[in-house]
Amino acid sequence: MTNKTPRNKAGVSRRTVTAGLGALGLTAGLAPFNIARAAGPLKVGVLLPRSGYQAGIGQDCQRGVDIAAGILKDLGYPELEIVNADTETNVDVARSRAEKLIGEGAQLLVGAFDSGQSSAIAQVAEQKGIPFVINIAAAPPITEQGYKFVFRNFPTAGMILRDAFVDQKEVFELTGASPKTAVFMHVNDTFGTAMAGGIGAVMPKFNMPYKILETIPYDPAARDLSVELAKAKATGAEILLMVSRLNDAILLTREMVKQRWTPTSVMSMGPGWYEDQYLKTLGKLSDGPISYVPWYDPNKKLSKTLETALAKSSPGVNLNTNHVYTFEALLVAADAYKRAGSTDPKALADAIRKTDIKDNSSIGPGISFDAKGQNDKIVGGAIQNRDGKLVTVAPKSAANAKPEWPLKPYNQRS
Amino acid sequence: MPFDIYLNVAVGGILTGLVYGLMALGLSVIFGVVRVVNFAHGEMMTVAMYIAVTLFSAFHLDPLVMLVPIAAVLGVFGYALQAGLINPFITRPEHSQFLLLVAVAIILVNVLLIVFGPDAKNVQVSYAYDSFQIGPLIVDATKAYAALAALVVAAALFCFFQYTTLGTAIRACADNYTGALVVGLDVKHLYALTFALGSACVGAAGVMLALIVDVTPSLGPAYTLLAFIIVITGGLGSMPGALLGGVMIGLTEALAGLLFTPSAKSMFSFAILVLVLLFRPQGILGKKVA
Numbered sequence: 056m057t058n059k060t061p062r063n064k065a066g067v068s069r070r071t072v073t074a075g076l077g078a079l080g081l082t083a084g085l086a087p088f089n090i091a092r093a094a095g096p097l098k099v100g101v102l103l104p105r106s107g108y109q110a111g112i113g114q115d116c117q118r119g120v121d122i123a124a125g126i127l128k129d130l131g132y133p134e135l136e137i138v139n140a141d142t143e144t145n146v147d148v149a150r151s152r153a154e155k156l157i158g159e160g161a162q163l164l165v166g167a168f169d170s171g172q173s174s175a176i177a178q179v180a181e182q183k184g185i186p187f188v189i190n191i192a193a194a195p196p197i198t199e200q201g202y203k204f205v206f207r208n209f210p211t212a213g214m215i216l217r218d219a220f221v222d223q224k225e226v227f228e229l230t231g232a233s234p235k236t237a238v239f240m241h242v243n244d245t246f247g248t249a250m251a252g253g254i255g256a257v258m259p260k261f262n263m264p265y266k267i268l269e270t271i272p273y274d275p276a277a278r279d280l281s282v283e284l285a286k287a288k289a290t291g292a293e294i295l296l297m298v299s300r301l302n303d304a305i306l307l308t309r310e311m312v313k314q315r316w317t318p319t320s321v322m323s324m325g326p327g328w329y330e331d332q333y334l335k336t337l338g339k340l341s342d343g344p345i346s347y348v349p350w351y352d353p354n355k356k357l358s359k360t361l362e363t364a365l366a367k368s369s370p371g372v373n374l375n376t377n378h379v380y381t382f383e384a385l386l387v388a389a390d391a392y393k394r395a396g397s398t399d400p401k402a403l404a405d406a407i408r409k410t411d412i413k414d415n416s417s418i419g420p421g422i423s424f425d426a427k428g429q430n431d432k433i434v435g436g437a438i439q440n441r442d443g444k445l446v447t448v449a450p451k452s453a454a455n456a457k458p459e460w461p462l463k464p465y466n467q468r469s
Numbered sequence: 470m471p472f473d474i475y476l477n478v479a480v481g482g483i484l485t486g487l488v489y490g491l492m493a494l495g496l497s498v499i500f501g502v503v504r505v506v507n508f509a510h511g512e513m514m515t516v517a518m519y520i521a522v523t524l525f526s527a528f529h530l531d532p533l534v535m536l537v538p539i540a541a542v543l544g545v546f547g548y549a550l551q552a553g554l555i556n557p558f559i560t561r562p563e564h565s566q567f568l569l570l571v572a573v574a575i576i577l578v579n580v581l582l583i584v585f586g587p588d589a590k591n592v593q594v595s596y597a598y599d600s601f602q603i604g605p606l607i608v609d610a611t612k613a614y615a616a617l618a619a620l621v622v623a624a625a626l627f628c629f630f631q632y633t634t635l636g637t638a639i640r641a642c643a644d645n646y647t648g649a650l651v652v653g654l655d656v657k658h659l660y661a662l663t664f665a666l667g668s669a670c671v672g673a674a675g676v677m678l679a680l681i682v683d684v685t686p687s688l689g690p691a692y693t694l695l696a697f698i699i700v701i702t703g704g705l706g707s708m709p710g711a712l713l714g715g716v717m718i719g720l721t722e723a724l725a726g727l728l729f730t731p732s733a734k735s736m737f738s739f740a741i742l743v744l745v746l747l748f749r750p751q752g753i754l755g756k757k758v759a
Contacts, residue, residue, distance in 0.1 A: 106687065108687070110586075272730060272731070273732050279485065282481070305589075309598065
């Protein structure tokens with residue numbers, strides 16, 4: 056006779072209890088593995104302009120990503136899982152790619168070289184509550200919006216200009232030069248326009264020896280800049296002041312040669328003139344321009360590590376701002392992940408806010424962020440192209456060469 | 470501003486405009502006969518530019534020397550494209566043709582991106598930085614050679630259409646499709662031949678443009694748009710109109726850049742286009758359709 060109690064009817068027998076306990080034990084036994092999976096690599100979406108007219112620079116920034124894994128591991132940081140995305144040098148594409156990366160599980164975003172594209176990504180990151188570490192973008196408004204998830208380890212346009220004028224004065228002092236006139240050419244994108252606006256506001260405070268005779272804005276995607284350069288040449292200015300990108304820097308140099316004009320100096324306050332592609336494409340014609348830009352301190356230990364790693368991964372390529380600041384953005388991400396011990400976006404953002412990295416590569420005391428998410432301690436440098444290499448000529452604390460002045464005439468270079 | 474600056478800029482604009490004109494000539498020839506608007510025009514020119522760049526970097530072959538062979542390659546590509554892909558669409562609605570050629574354009578851009586990557590590439594010929602000085606005038610040597618070659622190619626094309634039997638047959642197809650069929654002309658073959666000629670034109674323009682500008686896969690769409698502005702300004706289907714349109718746009722952009730702001734120079738091209746569409750919709754040298 057079978058004893059059917061209500062408990063038996065409910066299906067809870069000794070066998071069920073044993074199975075239940077077994078399952079519980081199995082779950083408990085597996086729990087450490089689940090935790091291990093959650094604490095795996097931090098999924099970082101890297102957004103860069105890998106195609107379009109900024110493709111050259113986007114690809115150059117990628118070199119900073121390529122060398123990051125090995126160096127971060129050696130420095131004792133946790134592993135990052137990098138997911139690459141192409142903004143196609145387009146603000147709308149940048150926005151949609153950021154949304155897609157977050158949708159695919161990216162826990163932190165890095166990018167995007169350009170101010171317009173970075174602004175679009177910042178809006179998405181803030182809306183979705185995912186930390187965004189900007190590698191390169193200088194337009195001030197990005198960190199003036201009160202965003203809680205956006206951080207920038209790169210100077211704003213105002214900071215770049217402030218340091219540029221300080222370094223220019225140092226170069227003038229070292230060379231004994233005192234130019235009286237300049238013509239200012241700039242790309243009319245978000246970055247170029249912000250820099251142009253900043254020059255008007257910042258320059259009077261520095262009592263520079265030269266005055267700007269004319270300002271010539273131009274399209275960054277222009278295929279021919281002969282008219283723009285003819286206009287600059289016609290001003291008769293001593294120095295050419297530039298805020299450009301890569302392709303236009305190459306085009307303008309070619310036009311200077313063809314139109315037989317060598318200014319006393321080309322002083323750039325943006326990318327282009329120090330890029331590897333600029334040096335390789337133009338050879339001897341690339342020598343001479345001085346770029347007053349955010350740079351790395353060649354005397355810092357991490358800079359030497361980066362130089363060695365880059366020489367191995369991309370032989371013949373000079374370390375530059377694109378590599379250093381893209382690497383440092385990943386360094387910030389890895390450092391925050393290590394301290395947060397979690398992929399929770401809020402915990403990561405809180406950790407980034409408390410960043411205090413002293414052993415970095417860029418010029419200045421290190422990486423930390425103010426209440427707005429801006430590293431306000433970065434210092435700019437002055438870099439001169441010399442025989443296909445780049446030397447730092449100012450500030451004194453980071454210099455490894457003396458500046459050469461004036462620019463050697465283009466028609467006298469063999 | 471000194472007068473010689475105006476002179477230099479104007480001459481530069483005319484020389485660049487002549488190359489633009491040759492590029493647009495290809496589009497005009499194809500539309501004038503086949504009545505198909507080639508939306509992959511700029512992309513085909515980019516292909517020619519890449520061929521020129523590759524031949525130069527691999528074998529140091531000067532683009533000007535390779536002009537005819539590369540134009541021939543583009544001609545064969547154009548023939549195959551018309552005979553194999555476009556001919557079945559001739560009698561279909563225009564939007565089908567439009568989508569087909571836009572698809573071809575997108576495929577070309579992406580194939581170039583896969584093969585050559587996104588970096589800008591250029592041809593560093595020995596005369597890349599040369600210029601001629603004639604009094605106050607400084608003329609860019611590469612632009613001068615390219616413009617001269619554009620004039621020669623345009624003249625050869627004009628002679629072909631005017632003085633050869635084949636050219637006359639193609640013009641017959643353009644004038645009266647049914648009539649051409651009735652007299653026994655192989656219209657599909659002639660259409661493919663016309664597309665080949667138009668493609669060869671754009672191939673030649675691409676080779677010359679490779680001397681003037683750096684090439685990237687994304688260059689095509691901008692030049693397709695430019696070709697449209699030129700042929701609509703000059704007159705769709707008109708060969709002299711395409712050249713005239715090219716020179717007009719080149720000159721206008723150059724002078725507008727000098728007199729106003731360089732970043733707004735494209736605006737003036739579009740302004741000309743709007744004016745032409747308003748007051749002479751058939752284009753400056755185009756024929757009015759009854």
